[in-house]
Amino acid sequence: MENSWNPERERVKQYRESIGWKKWGPYLTERQWGTVREDYSASGSAWEFVSHDMARSRAYRWGEEGIAGISDNKSLLCFALALWNGKDPILKERLYGLSGNEGNHGEDCKELYYYLDNTPSHSYMKMLYKYPQRAFPYSKIVEENGKRTKADPEYEILETGVFDDDRYYDVFIEYAKADKEDILVKISITNRGADHCRLTVLPTIWLRNTWSWDSKSFKPSMQAVSNDEISINYRRDKTFHLYAENHRRFLFCDNETNYKRLYNFANSTTYCKDGINDYIVEGKNETVNFKDGTKASAFYELDFAPGETKVIKLRLSDKPHHGAFDEFDDIFGLRLNEADAFYKDLQKNVLDPELRMIQRQSYAGMLWSKQFYYFNVNQWLEGDPGQPAPPEERKYKRNSQWRHLSNSNIISMPDKWEYPWYAAWDLAFHCVPLARLDPNFAKRQLVVLLREYYMHPNGQIPAYEWNFSDVNPPVHAWAAHKVYQIDKEFTGKGDYDFLEKVLHKLLLNFTWWVNQKDISGNNIFEGGFLGLDNIGVFDRSQKLPTGGYLEQADGTSWMAMYSLNLLKISTELAMVKPVYQDLATKFFEHFLYIAGAITNIAGQGISLWDNEEEFFYDVLHKPEGESIPMKIRSMVGLIPMFAVETIEPEMVSDLPDFKRRLEWVLENRPDLSVLISRWYEAGKGETRLLSLLRGARLKNLLQRALDEKEFLSDYGIRALSKYHKDKPYEIKVNDNLFSVSYLPGESDSKLFGGNSNWRGPIWFPVNFLLIESLNKFYHYFGDDYKVEYPVNSGNLLSLNEIAHHLGDRLIKLFTMNAEGKRPVFGNVDKLNKDPNFKDYILFYEYFHGDSGKGLGASHQTGWTGLVSELISQKYEFMNRKKG
Known part of the structure; x- marks a missing residue:
C-alpha cells in the first residue's frame, strides 16, 4: 500500500x-x-x-x-x-x-x-x-x-x-x-x-x-x-x-x-x-x-x-x-x-540501507541524464540562411540519407558527456528503470523514436548521430512490453493504446529488417555491428577482408527474439481486440522459419549450431563457396537464449483463431515444429514454451555460461569466454593473421575505432536479458529443472535461483566487500576509503571481466541503471521464497 x-x-x-x-x-x-x-x-x-x-x-x-x-x-x-x-x-x-x-x-x-x-x-x-x-x-x-x-x-x-x-x-x-x-x-x-x-x-x-x-x-x-x-x-x-x-x-x-x-x-x-x-x-x-x-x-x-x-x-x-x-x-x-x-x-521492499542508497543514486543518474536533443539533418546539410554555405561534399557523406530526421525533444541519454546523443538500443534499456520512476515518460520515450521525424521512411530506427544508419539490436519491442508490464503493476490496468501504437510502427521496422538484413532471403540475418563490435575477429559493419559475408548467430537470434516479442504484444492486444490474432500467427511463423534456418541454412545442411562444441557460432561464407564457422566463444553464441517466450493457457484457449492456425502450422510443418522447445508439452501451470533451444541445447549453453573458467565472472557474465585467454581464436586471410583473445578490460585493438572495448568485459544490457530469459524458462520448467551452478561446484539450482545469483553478482559491483572496497572503484584507495568519496557511486559503461572495475564512460547510468531493477528483483525473489 x-x-x-x-x-x-x-x-x-x-x-x-x-x-x-x-x-x-x-x-x-x-x-x-x-x-x-x-x-x-x-x-x-x-x-x-x-x-x-x-x-x-x-x-x-x-x-x-x-x-x-x-x-x-x-x-x-x-x-x-x-x-x-x-x-x-x-x-x-x-x-x-x-x-x-x-x-x-x-x-x-x-x-x-x-x-x-x-x-x-x-x-x-x-x-x-x-x-x-x-x-x-x-x-x-x-x-x-x-x-x-x-x-x-x-x-x-x-x-x-x-x-x-x-x-x-x-x-x-x-x-x-x-x-x-x-x-x-x-x-x-x-x-x-x-x-x-x-x-x-x-x-x-x-x-x-x-x-x-x-x-x-x-x-x-x-x-x-x-x-x-x-x-x-x-x-x-x-x-x-x-x-x-x-x-x-x-x-x-x-x-x-x-x-x-x-x-x-x-x-x-x-x-x-x-x-x-x-x-x-x-x-x-x-x-x-x-x-x-x-x-x-x-x-x-x-x-x-x-x-x-x-x-x-x-x-x-x-x-x-x-x-x-x-x-x-x-x-x-x-x-x-x-x-x-x-x-x-x-523502495518499500528494499530493506538493506546500502542497496537503497545505490538504487536511489542510480535513479538519480537516470533522471539527470535527460537532455534536450535538437537536430534537423536537412538544415544541417544545407546550411542556414545568412551563414557561409557548408562544404558541398558534406551532402553526400555522414547521415545524408536521413534528411527527414528532425528531432527536438527531451530524450534519455546514455551519458551526457561521452554520449550526448540518443542511441536507440541504449534508450530501450533506459526505459525499464525509468518506468518504475515515471511510466508515462518511459512510454513516451519509446514512442518518440518511432515517429515519422525519427524513423526512416523505410522503417529503420535511427541508431545514433555518428551514423544513424548503423544497426542496433532490435530490442524496442522487448522494452515496450517490459514497460507495459511495469506500468500495469502500478496502475492495475494495461495501456493497450500504448502497445497498439508501438506495434503499428514496429511492423514497419520488422519489415525493414526482413527486407534489408537477410541477404539471401533464408531467414538468417546479418545485422553488422549489433553492439558487439569488439568481440569478433572482423569489423562486422565493414566489408570483410575475406570477401563474402557472415551469417550472424546473434543477428538471427535477435530477430527470433523480436518475432517472439511482437508475438507477445499481438496476443496481449488480441485479448481485447481479436483482430490481432492474425498478427500473432504471422510472428509465430516468422519465429518458426528462423528456428529452422538456424539449424539448416537454406536446406544446405549448414547450421549456426556446432554439434561438436555445442555452441552457436557465426558462419563465414567466402566468395568461392567455402563456409567456415567462426569458433569464437562470445556473447554471440549466448544470445540465442534471449529468444524465449511463454504463452499462458488462457491466451491459447481465449484466442481460437490463433490457436487453430498455430496448431495447423505445427501439424503441417513437423520439420519446424520439432525445432521449438516443448509446445505440446505443457509446463508449470499449463504454460507453453517457445524457444530456439530445444532438447539439451539450453543446458549446453548454460554449461559454458556458468563456468568460471569461461563466461562466469564474480561480477556477471563476460562478453567473451576466458577460454580465449590461453587459446586465442585465429584466422589467416591473404597472409594476414586476425585473432581474438580474452581481454578483461579495455581493448588493445584500433580495428573498431573510438572506444570499442567489448572484449571480455561485463556489461549490463546482455546480462540483464540473460537473467530475464532464465526467469522465462523457469516460468515454464519450474523447480524440477535444475542446472549446476557454478559448473563443477556440485550445486544444483533452479533457473530462477541462478538468475537471482547472477543478479547478485552484478549488484556486487557496487556494494562494499569484506575488504571495505567497492569493486567498481578498483584498487583506488581514495575512492574506496575516503569518507568524501566512498559512498558516491559511478555507474560505468562496462566493467572489468575479472576485477569488476568500472571502465568506459563513467556516467552511463542509462543501461547500467538496470542495477536498480536488479535490486528490486532481488527482494521480489526473496519475498517469494519466504512466502
Whole structure:
C-alpha cells in the first residue's frame, strides 16, 4: 500500500511530458562541443571542428552545455555553474575530457562529478562537482595520454596528483521548485583542504542563440533591474527573473561567437560569449558590461577557512518576487521531504540501507541524464540562411540519407558527456528503470523514436548521430512490453493504446529488417555491428577482408527474439481486440522459419549450431563457396537464449483463431515444429514454451555460461569466454593473421575505432536479458529443472535461483566487500576509503571481466541503471521464497 502523503507520485500521474512540473529540468547536455550536430567540416572531423578550447568562444547552433545545468524543455533559457580557482587558464564552465582522437581508448571525461538525487518532476535535484584548488591539469592529461597505447589503461584525474592532500572543493548544487517555473538554487561549497583559499563562483544564466541562424527569430534579452535582479525577456510573451543573494554584481556579455579569436574575423558584438571568462581570468574590463546582454553571471568571490562551507542562494522564476529568499529554506526542506516520501514508497521492499542508497543514486543518474536533443539533418546539410554555405561534399557523406530526421525533444541519454546523443538500443534499456520512476515518460520515450521525424521512411530506427544508419539490436519491442508490464503493476490496468501504437510502427521496422538484413532471403540475418563490435575477429559493419559475408548467430537470434516479442504484444492486444490474432500467427511463423534456418541454412545442411562444441557460432561464407564457422566463444553464441517466450493457457484457449492456425502450422510443418522447445508439452501451470533451444541445447549453453573458467565472472557474465585467454581464436586471410583473445578490460585493438572495448568485459544490457530469459524458462520448467551452478561446484539450482545469483553478482559491483572496497572503484584507495568519496557511486559503461572495475564512460547510468531493477528483483525473489 502506498504512503498516504506522496505529492511527487501525484505529480507523475497528473502532467503530460512537455508541460507542467517537467517544463524545467536537467536538460542541458554536458558536452555540445565535439558532436556531429556542431560539425560543419568537409571531412566529418567532429572532434576538431569545435574543440574544448573553442567551446568557450563559439555560439552553438543546436544546443547548449553546462555543469549541473538546467533549462526549459527547449533549452531556450539555460542556467549552469562556472567556477575559477585563481590558477586555471580558463573558467571551469564545462566538463573537460579527451576527444575520441586524443584518448588512448577513445573519448574520456576527466572530471569527478556525481548525480546524487532527483525526482521525476525535477522538483528536487542534487549533484556534486569536485573542483581542484590547484591548476586543472589540462596539458598534463593530454601529454600523458599521448604517450599511452591501446595496451595501457586510461590516465585518470586522480593520478595527476591534483586532488592530493584534499586540496579541492566539494561543490553541491541543489535545485528545488517552488512552483512549475519557479526554481530555487542552492550552491553549497566546502573547502576540503587544510589551507585558507579563495574561489570565484559564477552562477550563469544565458539564452540559446537562435537569432544568428534565423533573422526572423525573436531575439530575447536580459537586463539588470537592480543589484540583485535580472529581468529576462525570454519569449515575446514570457518574462523571467533571476535573483541572486549577496553577490558583488552581475556581469553581462552576449552569447555570440568571438570570430576574432577563433577565425581572425571582425566580431558582431563588443561582448562575446567568452567575455566573462576574459574579464575574470585575464582582467579585460572591456569584454563585459554591467547592464544587459544574452549571457550573465552573478559574481561571487569567496574566502574559505580550512573545512569551511559557504552557501550561495539564487532564484529563477517566471514571477516577480519581493523577498525572493524569505521562504527559501522552507521550500527546500519541503521538496526534500517529498523526494524522501517518493523513494520511501518506491523502495518499500528494499530493506538493506546500502542497496537503497545505490538504487536511489542510480535513479538519480537516470533522471539527470535527460537532455534536450535538437537536430534537423536537412538544415544541417544545407546550411542556414545568412551563414557561409557548408562544404558541398558534406551532402553526400555522414547521415545524408536521413534528411527527414528532425528531432527536438527531451530524450534519455546514455551519458551526457561521452554520449550526448540518443542511441536507440541504449534508450530501450533506459526505459525499464525509468518506468518504475515515471511510466508515462518511459512510454513516451519509446514512442518518440518511432515517429515519422525519427524513423526512416523505410522503417529503420535511427541508431545514433555518428551514423544513424548503423544497426542496433532490435530490442524496442522487448522494452515496450517490459514497460507495459511495469506500468500495469502500478496502475492495475494495461495501456493497450500504448502497445497498439508501438506495434503499428514496429511492423514497419520488422519489415525493414526482413527486407534489408537477410541477404539471401533464408531467414538468417546479418545485422553488422549489433553492439558487439569488439568481440569478433572482423569489423562486422565493414566489408570483410575475406570477401563474402557472415551469417550472424546473434543477428538471427535477435530477430527470433523480436518475432517472439511482437508475438507477445499481438496476443496481449488480441485479448481485447481479436483482430490481432492474425498478427500473432504471422510472428509465430516468422519465429518458426528462423528456428529452422538456424539449424539448416537454406536446406544446405549448414547450421549456426556446432554439434561438436555445442555452441552457436557465426558462419563465414567466402566468395568461392567455402563456409567456415567462426569458433569464437562470445556473447554471440549466448544470445540465442534471449529468444524465449511463454504463452499462458488462457491466451491459447481465449484466442481460437490463433490457436487453430498455430496448431495447423505445427501439424503441417513437423520439420519446424520439432525445432521449438516443448509446445505440446505443457509446463508449470499449463504454460507453453517457445524457444530456439530445444532438447539439451539450453543446458549446453548454460554449461559454458556458468563456468568460471569461461563466461562466469564474480561480477556477471563476460562478453567473451576466458577460454580465449590461453587459446586465442585465429584466422589467416591473404597472409594476414586476425585473432581474438580474452581481454578483461579495455581493448588493445584500433580495428573498431573510438572506444570499442567489448572484449571480455561485463556489461549490463546482455546480462540483464540473460537473467530475464532464465526467469522465462523457469516460468515454464519450474523447480524440477535444475542446472549446476557454478559448473563443477556440485550445486544444483533452479533457473530462477541462478538468475537471482547472477543478479547478485552484478549488484556486487557496487556494494562494499569484506575488504571495505567497492569493486567498481578498483584498487583506488581514495575512492574506496575516503569518507568524501566512498559512498558516491559511478555507474560505468562496462566493467572489468575479472576485477569488476568500472571502465568506459563513467556516467552511463542509462543501461547500467538496470542495477536498480536488479535490486528490486532481488527482494521480489526473496519475498517469494519466504512466502
